[in-house]
Amino acid sequence: MTAKMRFAELATVAGIGVAGISAVRRAMSGQRSEDDEAVNRWLVVTVLRSPDEVVADGALPAPLRELGDLVEVQVRPAPGDKGTELAARLTRHEPASAFARLEGKDPRQRVRVALREAKSLLEVGEIVHPDAPATTHPGPLGRLLSRATHIAQGEGRL
Known part of the structure; x- marks a missing residue:
């Protein structure tokens, strides 16, 4: 090196x-950080399915349905007729500290995970997880990336 x-x-x-x-x-x-101020922001994913397929029989996808009254969910056509927007936000303000996210206790993490899983179920038919770590490099950056992946608690990216 x-x-x-x-x-x-x-x-x-x-x-x-x-x-x-x-x-x-x-x-x-x-x-209060800007993140705390934005607790009630909508988290949105675009699903490549029609609104009728997303909310089949009037029921939300299982990952969002399991959150119950913790979230408010909106289903609307995506702009340009390119699928469906699935939006969710917390219904009650639960204060989040800088440590809550690191400990996996931030309720917004559950919403992000549920949206990612719902999108995966609707588009692929199963929840897709990465098969291998992004890196196996034993250096400081490899360890840092491994720690960041662990802290993400399976959220994936939105």
Whole structure:
């Protein structure tokens, strides 16, 4: 490994550390972050199915139905007649701390997971999970990526 590559890895780790420290300081001081202000934002996925197929027999897809009254769900045609938008948001404000997400106790994570699983079920017929880790590199960035994947708690990407 060259000195330049090692310096780049150390700079990346240091940058992530600084960001983490500022988040912890904000959480400890009681300041509300922009994320806390946006707890009631709609999370939306586009499903490549018609609205009739998404809400078959008037029932929501199982992952969203299981959340019950924790979420409000909207089903509407996607712009340009390109499928259906499936939108969900929390019905009650539950304060989220900087640590709640790391511990897997942020209720928004459950909504994200449910939307991702609903989209997967509707489009593929099963919940799709990645088969292999993104990297097996044993270096600092590989360990950092492994930790980030663990913290994501299966949310995937929206």
